[in-house]
Amino acid sequence: MIEPVRSGVWLYRGLFIVIALVLLFARLLPLGDQAGSWPGPDILLCVIFAWATRRPDYLPVWLLAGALLVEDIILMRPPGLWTALVVVAVEFVRSRIALTRELTFTVEWALVAALMVSCLLAxxxxxxxxxxxxxxxxxxxxxxxxxxxxYPLVVGASRFAFDLRKPATGEVDSYGRRL
Known part of the structure; x- marks a missing residue:
């Protein structure tokens, strides 16, 4: 039988897919009255970083790469370039999850901002x-x-709408591994 903890992980993964598809659909809509107006934010990138800093187990690499690759293809960007850059940035955050758990939100925000700018420059x-x-x-x-x-708005929405929070010190997953 499936444990409730493991089914919750799959629920969040499905939720991420739905969010990614809705945001992609919104990017394809012809919104705006004239060409060349101010660009909007990349909300999917904010969601990815918010989820990666809070609960990286909800966002595996294969799911992230798949969603970003579909976005690359539909938005007619070079397939895999933006995907690879974002995956590397998320893996950078994921490898330092013990450090990011202890960071204040301001420092986390600065880290995510630096990663976003570095992805753009690369x-x-x-x-x-x-x-x-x-x-x-x-x-x-x-x-x-x-x-x-x-980014702070996305983090707040993720916290209050989806109860996505940083794991507490000593919290364990369904396999008994520390988060």
Whole structure:
């Protein structure tokens, strides 16, 4: 029989897929009255970092890579480039989960902001080295700044709507491993 703890993990994974699909659908909608207006935040990136810093066991690499690869293909970005950069950034956070558990929210926010900016710079560096055309740097940086500003809202929504919180010190999963 499936234990309730393990089924809760799958519930959150399914919830992440639903959130990713809804956000992708929203990005495809023709919202806005004119081309060239201010870019919106990348809410999916905020959700990914919020979940990775709080409960990385709810967001396995295969699920993250699959969702981002689908987004790359549908948004007609180079398949796998943005996916690889975000997966590396999330694995950086995941490998330091014991440290991020003890961080204050301000330091966590600064860490996530630095990771978002580094992902953008690496993405643009690959485009530059490949001689691919790219949009203006200010446009891309504005999207990252909006994403950084929206991160606390996404964390708050994840906490209050989905009860997604950092594990307490000494908390164990269903297998008895420390979280």
């Amino acid at each position: 993405y643009r560096l690959v485009f530059t080295l490949s001689f691919l055309p790219q949009g203006g740097f200010g446009f891309a940086m504005m999207q990252v700044l909006w994403s950084i500003l929206c």
